[in-house]
Amino acid sequence: MKSPKASSVTIALILLLITGWLLWSSAAAAEETPYIRGAALIDTHGCLACHSGNLMGAMKVPPLRGCELPEEEFQAWVLYGCPQAQPGRAQQSRFGMPAYEGHLDPEDVQDILAWSQIAGHEVPDQAALSDLARGEQVALKAGCFDCHGPLGQGGIKNTGSFTGAIPGFSGEQFKHLCDDGDPAAIEEWIRHGTSERFLSGEPLAGLGRSFMSSQLTKMPAYQDILSDEEIELLVRYCLHINSLGPMSAERYEAHRAALASSKMEVTGQEDSLAGPSLPREVAELFSSKCIRCHGPKKQKSDYRMDTAAAAFQSGDIADFLEVSVIQPGAPRESLLYQFVSATEEDSLNEVFPMPPSEDERLSPEELKVIRDWIASGAPWSDKQTLQSAYSD
Ligand code: HEC
Ligand code: HEC
Ligand code: HEC
Structure with missing residues (x-):
């Protein structure tokens, strides 16, 4: 027979465990980016049913990935089903495009636009000279975007991992895993597929290790696959993506401008130590x-x-x-x-x-x-x- 004292201790222990678990799991949410939110909205509303590009002309539907329309026109199409804003008088199906006013708000459309731009992004071709563009080519070739999301915007599911998803390069989680964006820590991840600095620096190192080993998709080690120069380009690329933060449509434009503009970097100007x-x-x-x-x-x-x-x-x-x-x-x-x-x-x-x-x-x-x-x-x-x- 249990004494009343022993059972109250058991209850207290159980309560403690439950609180701990709640705290732990609330910290373990995957980090959202406009790209991830946009992808979820497109899925919820079935946009790709028509915008799949597979209708053989049965319906004329422009591609949703990489849409080049100005923001206002994009917004008008999605909310009102036509090229100009017509609040309250959505033109049902005059153009075949449904009107989502009342189902989506302007912030949602911003996220969908970010998705459209990032998912349709074209990595610059070999002729591009900027270091940033070369870094992006290496990332594409090495499959970084397949796991970390296009342009490192995150969100690919990972069974058994701490947050359930692979983090991107754009947010706080990246900083946490890479010692606040220390280039040496990023390099360690890329070379070895893990970071001893991160694991031993954690107050709960054992827990970090157990999550690292329970996640089913693991980060590959690129040590013998990529050249030192390619790894260096990737480190700088990851830092650039992180400096932009979770990529909105506006920051996507900034990224495109940066890809095209840092051409001088490779000409090795004397001043390069002083920064751009x-x-x-x-x-x-x-x-x-x-x-x-x-x-x-x-x-x-x-x-x-x-x-x-x-x-x-x-x-x-x-x-x-x-x-x-x-x-x-x-x-x-x-x-x-x-x-x-x-x-x-x-x-x-x-x-x-x-x-x-x-x-x-x-x-x-x-x-x-x-x-x-x-x-x-x-x-x-x-x-x-x-x-x-x-x-x-
Ligand atoms: C029932 C089929 C259908 C669905 C579902 C649909 N669309 Fe469309 N959409 C169209 C058609 C058809 C057009 C072309 C209209 C025209 O140009 O006459 C279009 C045009 C557009 C345009 C203008 C693109 C351009 O380049 O001109 C955007 C943006 C767009 N759709 C976004 C969306 C989004 C976002 C969703 C989901 C929330 C969605 N569509 C769902 C059929 C659809
Ligand atoms: C097969 C999937 C996969 C591929 C391919 C991959 N990674 Fe990872 N990467 C991961 C996983 C899983 C983690 C661990 C995340 C965690 O523990 O939460 C990770 C962690 C990282 C980290 C630590 C910070 C962060 O935000 O995740 C960096 C930096 C990183 N990877 C860079 C890269 C680069 C650069 C490439 C391409 C050369 C690449 N990865 C390719 C799966 C992958
Ligand atoms: C004749 C003086 C004058 C000139 C010239 C001037 N400013 Fe100002 N600036 C001010 C005053 C005064 C304020 C405070 C706001 C006010 O009272 O209008 C201010 C405030 C600002 C602030 C806000 C900073 C903060 O956080 O409080 C920025 C940014 C700024 N100016 C940028 C500029 C830029 C860029 C230029 C040149 C294109 C410029 N200013 C030219 C007088 C001037």
Whole structure:
């Protein structure tokens, strides 16, 4: 016969186990990216039933992968079944394309667009010179995307693994597994298909090891398959994908721009140790239009932009709005771009046009220079300090 004391201890133990299990399993959710959410939505709504490309012309359906339509038109097609937005008067089947208004919201469509772009992405061909493009070719050839998702956006199922899926390269889990993005740790994963640094660094190392061995799909070791140079390219590629974060449609554009723009990297310029440099047009714009109020003499809004170290730090408004002043890869998420492209009305939402005086505002071409610079990752070498072009 059990004593009442013993059974209350048993109950307490069981409760403890249950709480532990709940905590453990809530941490173990696979990390979502726009690509993964988009894929799930496309599956839920059966889009590929018609957009499979297999109807032999029985219905004329354009491919959904790699759609090049502008965002607004894409949105109109999906929500209203036609090329222009018609809220509330969805044109059922006039074009054969159903209207999903009421079933999908605009954020869902953003995720579907990200899926469309990433799933339809074409890896640059051999002629492409940039290191990033070469890294992408190696990743494709080595099957990295088959397990880690296209462009490392994650989500391929993995029976017996901690989260049930293979993580991508884009989020926090990657940082966790790779010692906060340490190149040596990434290299270790690629060479050996595991990371001793990660396993021995874990507070629950035994648990990490048991999850690593219980997952049925394991990371292959590429040590004898890929050359040292290819592994180096892959390490840099993974870091680039991680720096962009989970890839939205806008960040996908940034990725495409970066693939095309880092061509100079391989020409081995002397300056390469100092990091990539601020393009001359951007430097001239900042010097002539911004530094006099955001430089060594004055720092309006507590914001200074004559060096890279300062320019990436928030001033008062970015702090208040909790946004980045410059978010590499994402112009529209960058306060600096929002400010230079703002109009007077935006001031109501704490977004103030820069420069403040109307006759100094940037032209559409100048705006594009800044947009492209941020989209390509906002390169700016530590060595470049800007001077005000004003002699005040
Ligand atoms: C019943 C079949 C059908 C289904 C299901 C369907 N579509 Fe379509 N879709 C079409 C047809 C047909 C067109 C072409 C209309 C035209 O151009 O006349 C089209 C056009 C489009 C376009 C415009 C593409 C372009 O390049 O012009 C987009 C975007 C699109 N569909 C997205 C979706 C999404 C997202 C889903 C699922 C949420 C979906 N479709 C489900 C039949 C379908
Ligand atoms: C057969 C499937 C498979 C292939 C192919 C594969 N991996 Fe992995 N990879 C995995 C699994 C499984 C893990 C372990 C994830 C875990 O423990 O949660 C992993 C882990 C990693 C990690 C640790 C961080 C993270 O986000 O997962 C990196 C980095 C990595 N792989 C890079 C690559 C690269 C680069 C390639 C191509 C050369 C590649 N992998 C090919 C399955 C694969
Ligand atoms: C005549 C002075 C002046 C010039 C020139 C100027 N600014 Fe400003 N800037 C300000 C003031 C003042 C603020 C605070 C907002 C306000 O009160 O309008 C500000 C705020 C900002 C902020 C917000 C920083 C933060 O987090 O608080 C950014 C970003 C910015 N400016 C960028 C620029 C850029 C880029 C240029 C050049 C294209 C520029 N500014 C030119 C005066 C100036």
